[in-house]
Amino acid sequence: MKSLEVKYLGLTLKNPVVVSSSGLTSTVDNIKKMEAAGAGAVVLKSLFQEQITHEAQAYEHEGDYPEAHDYIMSYAVNNSVEEYLKLIREAKQAVSIPIIASINCTSVGEWVSFAKRIEAAGADALELNIYFLASNKDMNAAACEAQYLGIAAKLRSIVTIPISVKMPKTFTNIPHMVDQLYYRKINGVVLFNRFYEPDINVETMKVESASVFSSPSDIRESLRWVGIVSAAVPLVDVAASTGIHSGEAAIKQLLAGAAVVEVCSVLYKKGPKAINEILEFINGWMGKHHYKSIEEFRGKMNPKNLGSLDVYERSQFMRYYSSHE
Ligand SMILES: Cc1cc2nc3c(=O)[nH]c(=O)nc-3n(C[C@H](O)[C@H](O)[C@H](O)COP(=O)(O)O)c2cc1C
Structure with missing residues (x-):
């Protein structure tokens, strides 16, 4: 009997296919459809920092009474958050996946x-999408990294649920950044x-x-770093x-x-049925290769288990280029 169960951020998922943050997960109806199609979580x-700030500023110039202004600001901030908290609460009621x-x-x-x-609304974990482009020439790499790490550390001091950080691929040393996040008690990264x-x-x-949509060839960069990290x-x-x-x-x-x-x-291209197609492929492939659980083969092709970083790095690069005239 095969099991697709996996552990992620300390949670048990019935399978490893997770629907990414997007408009596809902004309503309870959509979330139910994703669960019905087989999603593991x-x-x-995202709740956007700009969204909160923008809503608050829209009220800023309405009325000249400071007390009213304070009230309106807090109303604007809370309202956008209230919507989000409602989504979490209702989703938790409506589905059983994390x-x-x-x-x-x-x-x-x-x-x-x-x-x-x-956290209080019932979210099982928090994914932190730190969207900060390093475009200021006066800010050095250490300062950019410190900004990411500062946000992660602050969040860690506020909630007890697991936290993952969704990272850009533009760091000088990605494994070092992930290691630094680990020391700040961050549970996972999204690459x-x-x-x-x-x-x-x-x-x-x-x-x-x-x-805004990716193509299948965009997998290459994340594949390399998933292996190395x-x-x-x-x-x-x-x-x-x-x-x-694809599966x-x-x-x-x-x-x-x-x-x-x-x-x-x-999922935008094919609809929720793409989840089921991916799961069927994983099931079929595991059967063909006689695997009974995901853990039996997870990481089998990463540099540690292959005993060398070479296949993810330079030697392959030299071979690849020298074989093309
Ligand atoms: C229409 C759309 C909306 C998205 N909205 C968000 C979002 O709110 N928060 C977030 O972290 N990522 C968001 N993303 C990024 C996705 O979660 C995902 O990281 C990205 O699309 C790469 O995955 P893919 O190749 O499977 O599309 C969005 C992507 C798309 C296409």
């Missing part, structure tokens, strides 16, 4: 105190975040958004994210060492 759409809340933030600020209420990407329309001369920092759970569009891609990430795979674009 869902990450709710509900992971998500906060998108750039710095330590007022939003931090909201995390306590997210990787997908930032907004600008494009330029040469006819309208406007900056537009490039496609899961071997280097084994006590931090790794969720693979970006470019996982085969999910198996690759599990073989590299991922605890779970997060999927998003493929």
Whole structure:
């Protein structure tokens, strides 16, 4: 009898397919559909730091009475949060899979105190989407990293539920960053975040958004780092994210060492049935290779279990380029 059960952030999931934070997880109806299609857990759409700030500022100039202003500011902040807390509470009632809340933030600020209420509303874990582009030439790499670590440490001091950090791939030394997060008692990392990407329309001369959806080839960068990080920092759970569009891609990430795979674009393209297709593939593949549990093969192809970092690094690069005339 095969089992697809996995552990992620101290939670037991019936399988490793997690729905990524997005509009797909912003309503209870959608979350129910994801559970019905077989999802092991869902990450709710992010509560944005900007969203809270923006709502508060929209009220800022209405009325000249300071007491009213204070009240309105706190109403605006609470209201947007209230909506989010309601989503957590209702989702917890409606489904039995774990509900992971998500906060998108750039710095330590007022939003931090909201995390306590997210925990109280019943979220099983918190995914922290730290969306901070290092574009200031006067800010060095150490300062950028300190900003990420400061947010993570602050959150850790506020909630007791497991925390994962959804990271960009732009750090100089990704395993070192993950290790630093581990020392701040962060339970997991999501590799990787997908930032907004600008494009330029040469006819309208406007900056537009490039496609927000990934393609299957986008798996490569996360595959490398899932392998390297899961071997280097084994006590931090790794969720693979970006470019996982098929059961085969999910198996690759599990073989590299991922605890779970997060999927998003493929669900926008194919609908919730894509989850079932991925699970069927995993089941079939495990049967073919005589595996009874995910743990039996998870990480089998990461550098530690292969006994060498080479296949993820330079020697393969040299072989690859020298074999192409
Ligand atoms: C329409 C859309 C909305 C998204 N919204 C969020 C969000 O609110 N918070 C977040 O952390 N990531 C968000 N993401 C990023 C996804 O969670 C995911 O990390 C990214 O799409 C890469 O996974 P994929 O290749 O499976 O699409 C969004 C992605 C899309 C396409």
